[in-house]
Amino acid sequence: MQTRHLLSWIELSKSALDHNIKSLARLAGKRAIAVSLKANAYGHGLAPMISLLRDRREIEYVTVHSLEEAACCRELGWDRRIMVLGPIALSELEAVFDWDLEPVVFTREALDKLGRLAAKRKTSVRTHLKLETGTNRQGVLEKDLAPIASIYKKHKYLKKPYGAGMHFANIEDTTNHEYAQHQLDRYNRMVARMKALGIGPTIRHTACSAALLLFDKTRFELVRPGIALYGHWPSKETYLSYRLAGGHNDILKPVLSWRTRITQVKDVPADAFIGYGCTYRTTSRTRLAILPIGYSDGYDRSLSNLSYVLIKGKRAPVRSRVCMNLTMVDVTDISGVKLEEPVTLIGTDKKEMITAEQLAGWAGTINYEILARLSPNTVRVLTDK
Ligand SMILES: *Cc1c(COP(=O)(O)O)cnc(C)c1O
Numbered sequence: 182m183q184t185r186h187l188l189s190w191i192e193l194s195k196s197a198l199d200h201n202i203k204s205l206a207r208l209a210g211k212r213a214i215a216v217s218l219k220a221n222a223y224g225h226g227l228a229p230m231i232s233l234l235r236d237r238r239e240i241e242y243v244t245v246h247s248l249e250e251a252a253c254c255r256e257l258g259w260d261r262r263i264m265v266l267g268p269i270a271l272s273e274l275e276a277v278f279d280w281d282l283e284p285v286v287f288t289r290e291a292l293d294k295l296g297r298l299a300a301k302r303k304t305s306v307r308t309h310l311k312l313e314t315g316t317n318r319q320g321v322l323e324k325d326l327a328p329i330a331s332i333y334k335k336h337k338y339l340k341k342p343y344g345a346g347m348h349f350a351n352i353e354d355t356t357n358h359e360y361a362q363h364q365l366d367r368y369n370r371m372v373a374r375m376k377a378l379g380i381g382p383t384i385r386h387t388a389c390s391a392a393l394l395l396f397d398k399t400r401f402e403l404v405r406p407g408i409a410l411y412g413h414w415p416s417k418e419t420y421l422s423y424r425l426a427g428g429h430n431d432i433l434k435p436v437l438s439w440r441t442r443i444t445q446v447k448d449v450p451a452d453a454f455i456g457y458g459c460t461y462r463t464t465s466r467t468r469l470a471i472l473p474i475g476y477s478d479g480y481d482r483s484l485s486n487l488s489y490v491l492i493k494g495k496r497a498p499v500r501s502r503v504c505m506n507l508t509m510v511d512v513t514d515i516s517g518v519k520l521e522e523p524v525t526l527i528g529t530d531k532k533e534m535i536t537a538e539q540l541a542g543w544a545g546t547i548n549y550e551i552l553a554r555l556s557p558n559t560v561r562v563l564t565d566k
Contacts, residue, residue, distance in 0.1 A: 215242030217407030224555035296336025309344035330378035345382035438528025456501025494531025
């Protein structure tokens with residue numbers, strides 16, 4: 182697609198995605214891979230990601246948070262497996278059958294309702310039981326496994342869970358993996374208990390990106406990476422742990438770049454206030470470039486007076502507050518800047534690069550949030566690079 186007529190767009194690199202999929206497949210070995218398409222595919226866009234993943238046979242599953250996301254995947258033509266990680270309203274569980282989904286279950290109510298619906302339709306359903314091992318979010322407590330087992334057995338079309346999963350609380354923000362080990366021990370104990378109760382799972386899955394990258398013993402029969410698919414490390418600590426263990430530098434390449442265009446260039450005199458709140462005042466004659474993006478597009482307001490963008494391979498600092506739809510940058514020292522010149526907000530321009538991780542650092546958040554909050558309204562463009 183041509184980007185000439187666009188004032189803001191997100192580029193997705195097909196070769197970077199290909200590279201990351203190969204890296205994930207190498208780490209996963211023979212195990213099934215379920216990649217996460219939550220949050221509009223971590224801001225990359227659900228539709229373009231589905232179109233890119235459809236031909237990738239090594240990806241057997243996608244995981245999503247909600248029923249709505251799952252339905253979108255089906256409508257976009259995803260005909261392989263879908264695991265729904267988040268809750269589904271009891272009154273909506275029928276959709277699990279309509280869309281052929283694999284729900285993660287963690288309440289007796291949902292399980293019982295699924296059992297009754299399955300009996301009514303005379304079709305079985307693959308459920309994944311979420312085990313509570315110490316994240317204390319969604320999940321079934323060890324003491325509740327017995328009543329859960331009796332619900333499974335009561336329903337002829339349920340019988341037992343297809344999968345048993347859990348999620349680590351403290352595997353990416355630390356180089357101390359004691360708590361992760363504790364959770365893994367508890368998980369193994371709970372799976373043994375499930376077997377003893379006659380509801381042993383066919384597949385076990387615990388590995389988010391950080392676990393997949395760092396710990397072989399978390400991989401079991403299926404892995405569930407998210408952020409690594411898109412070429413980002415879950416954290417600096419994960420990257421450090423990986424490198425300390427002798428891993429290679431280049432296994433992940435960022436898929437996404439975000440660009441815009443200058444929509445006005447203007448010279449303002451010394452002592453001029455810029456933007457809302459008059460938080461920036463020039464000390465000398467200044468050339469400003471106005472950009473047609475702001476916090477509603479996902480350029481966080483906390484980047485005000487902090488970050489920079491790239492123009493002609495050079496850094497142009499953000500001046501004053503990021504507005505809802507506009508941002509001002511200083512191009513005084515970049516010669517020959519023209520109207521509709523391309524600007525890089527995330528990505529590389531010549532020898533300079535701005536990463537989602539850098540923006541996250543300035544904004545006091547994590548790369549996940551910077552990506553997940555990119556506006557779904559921005560056009561996504563696929564590139565071969
Ligand atoms: C989002 C999510 C993942 C993927 O996590 P990443 O850190 O992005 O790899 C895996 N499992 C569950 C339950 C999740 O919610």
